[in-house]
Amino acid sequence: MIWAIGGGKGGTGKSFITSSMGTYLAQKGRKTILLDADLGGANLHTFFGLTRPRYSLTDFFDKKVALQDISVQSGIANLDLITGSIGSLDSESINHGQKQKLFRHIRALDADHIIIDLGAGTHINTLDTFLLADRMIVVTAPEVTALENMYHFIKSAYFRKLKFIFKAYDLTTSIQETWKNRATYDIHNLKDLIIHLKQSSDRVRDIFDREMSGFVVHIVLNQVRTPRDILVGENLKSVCMNFLGLPVVYAGYARFDEAVLKNINSKEPFMLSNRLSPVATEIKALAENIIAGTHISVRKDVANGSLS
Ligand SMILES: Nc1ncnc2c1ncn2[C@@H]1O[C@H](COP(=O)(O)OP(=O)(O)OP(=O)(O)O)[C@@H](O)[C@H]1O
Numbered sequence: 001m002i003w004a005i006g007g008g009k010g011g012t013g014k015s016f017i018t019s020s021m022g023t024y025l026a027q028k029g030r031k032t033i034l035l036d037a038d039l040g041g042a043n044l045h046t047f048f049g050l051t052r053p054r055y056s057l058t059d060f061f062d063k064k065v066a067l068q069d070i071s072v073q074s075g076i077a078n079l080d081l082i083t084g085s086i087g088s089l090d091s092e093s094i095n096h097g098q099k100q101k102l103f104r105h106i107r108a109l110d111a112d113h114i115i116i117d118l119g120a121g122t123h124i125n126t127l128d129t130f131l132l133a134d135r136m137i138v139v140t141a142p143e144v145t146a147l148e149n150m151y152h153f154i155k156s157a158y159f160r161k162l163k164f165i166f167k168a169y170d171l172t173t174s175i176q177e178t179w180k181n182r183a184t185y186d187i188h189n190l191k192d193l194i195i196h197l198k199q200s201s202d203r204v205r206d207i208f209d210r211e212m213s214g215f216v217v218h219i220v221l222n223q224v225r226t227p228r229d230i231l232v233g234e235n236l237k238s239v240c241m242n243f244l245g246l247p248v249v250y251a252g253y254a255r256f257d258e259a260v261l262k263n264i265n266s267k268e269p270f271m272l273s274n275r276l277s278p279v280a281t282e283i284k285a286l287a288e289n290i291i292a293g294t295h296i297s298v299r300k301d302v303a304n305g306s307l308s
């Protein structure tokens with residue numbers, strides 16, 4: 001199963017969450033591969049105390065080495081790492097063919113879980129890699145700027161997905177017509193447009209229902225500091241449903257803990273050196289929710305004042 005971790009803003013904790021969930025899954029005995037797809041600023045290996053691995057995606061793109069063959073051991077049983085590449089190859093320079101080849105190789109990797117750590121931003125390569133996943137996960141901090149970026153990221157991924165659907169089923173022209181005449185149909189936004197399209201044609205309704213059935217974004221809140229922060233995830237669920245008509249799973253959160261910062265560059269990843277910490281427990285819970293596609297039960301956490 002492929003998981004992709006995106007979220008728009010830099011520094012929210014995508015790589016920390018990727019490395020920690022990967023460690024947890026590997027410890028459960030699941031064969032796990034982490035793929036650092038942050039082509040500009042690959043640093044996932046740092047979370048395992050590794051120096052820059054010898055092989056990287058540059059070897060895959062430039063030297064045509066198979067993806068499986070550039071994975072390196074992370075130092076933890078069942079957990080391998082495929083690293084990104086700095087400088088020599090930024091995401092702008094990957095062409096369509098290279099991207100499709102990367103996706104084919106990712107799908108063919110021999111693992112129970114493949115977790116892709118995406119870079120910040122909404123570049124189309126990032127969005128396309130996000131859409132490739134069976135579990136689309138966004139990591140955000142509870143601050144307003146991070147939330148705005150994350151909403152923009154989800155919206156951009158949704159637009160990209162719609163564009164694929166419109167193109168694949170030759171709907172682009174008729175949809176553009178409907179949008180041009182939106183005042184006549186009382187359409188104000190994208191959500192209204194999709195509702196209108198589904199109501200006006202059984203074929204379009206069937207296409208959307210089929211194509212969008214797997215489009216579920218899983219939200220992870222990181223660097224949470226107060227019980228009130230935890231509730232932000234609930235609000236995001238409503239915002240995505242009300243403005244985009246999208247179902248979102250609030251998979252869980254991890255609190256802010258200085259120990260995470262201190263642990264960077266240490267030989268042992270956080271989940272091993274701090275295995276009994278609240279953050280480790282929260283990460284296990286959110287990984288299990290992502291596997292099962294279930295929501296965290298927020299009210300109970302907040303009522304218990306679990307951050308105090
Ligand atoms: N829960 C947390 N508590 C404390 N510090 C954290 C937590 N999560 C992440 N950090 C710290 O925040 C910094 C950024 O984290 P990380 O590198 O995982 O973010 P990122 O989203 O991958 O960033 P980028 O977009 O630049 O790749 C790191 O120094 C990390 O140790």
Ligand SMILES: [Mg+2]
Pocket residue numbers: 014015016038043117118119
């Ligand atoms: Mg990162």
